[in-house]
Amino acid sequence: MPLTAQFVRNLQRFRLVTFDVTDTLLRLKDPTTQYIQTAAANGVASLDRTKMELCFRQQFKWMSKKHKNYGRNTPNMEWQSWWLQLVAKTFNCVDANIPQDKLQIIAEQLLSLFRTSACWTHINCAAELVQCVRQAGKCVGVISNFDPSLPQVLSAMGFDKKFDFILTSYEAGVMKPDPGIFQIPVKRLQIAPSEALHIGNKFDLDYLGARNSGWSSLLVQSQPDPKLDTSSAAKYSFPSLAKMLQTLESQEFAW
Known part of the structure; x- marks a missing residue:
């Protein structure tokens, strides 16, 4: 899909964009x-x-x-x-x-x-958002509290070769929101934490975990976490990936 100029500008400051998996890109069926x-x-x-x-x-x-x-x-x-x-x-x-x-x-x-x-289903617009980030020339990765079978799951769901790396908590030795898991990819890529963006669905694990590690972060939640601070974090939260993608494509986003 063609990128909008606004999407490219909104992600211009980042060299790395990572995604959580469960309830962010994929959802367990039943x-x-x-x-x-x-x-x-x-x-x-x-x-x-x-x-x-x-x-x-x-x-x-x-x-x-x-x-x-x-x-x-x-x-x-x-x-x-x-x-x-x-x-x-x-x-x-x-x-x-x-x-x-x-x-x-x-x-x-x-x-x-x-x-x-x-056992899995795609979350609407997940593949499209990942593809747009790739087209924008970013390094695209996964950071997930998961066991080592995650690459197998992602491959089975059509995400094979869509990510430059897949980092599980098992491999990292620590789980989100521990800063250690966020430090690994920036050290590997030799970039500053401020050049990294993480997208996930958990306020504590993904949003705060990334921000407390010096990253930017976006949150996707159909039902906002009660702990969401409406004065600051709310503007980085979206009810769906579709709405997140639409916003990044059409509106100037202040990080």
Whole structure:
């Protein structure tokens, strides 16, 4: 798609633009349904959906606290093991009588399934915005709190070769909003933090994480975070990527 002169001017100060992934570029379709359907295909039926959602949230919170960053710093724990344990704990929470051998099969199938296009959908205008940034001649990257399978997910969703680099928290060793993850790409590219822009959907992790690291940042949220400071941060927040792109293409933007 052709670039507008205004879009080029709005991004003129930046040499690097990075994106978050989950709920910024891509969205999970319906993970609870995937869990229930995969279980049913292996002979485990009639699982309560509400309880599944509650158990997943509880176990994800526990695993994230006990083994941070997908087990990155837990001795003898690979990221795959982190997910397998999470799935097993979730199903055990829903129904403690599920045989362990079936749990292992279900967990392994889900681990593979969530790295394919079956579980993800594109957010409107995500591909267009990434392409416009590329056409503007910027280095385009990903900074995401994710395990090392992220390149596989992005490739499956048609983002193959759309990014100059993909930096996961697992690779970085720290998670957003830690400044350490934002320091890595600017050091690699030998640019100033003020020449970098990050786009994400979390006020604390993406918006503040980037700004506290000396970057500029834009926020996309269909429902604004209550912590959003209307006197300053609000003007950098958009209800959708489509609105963000439209604004950058048509209006002068004051950073």
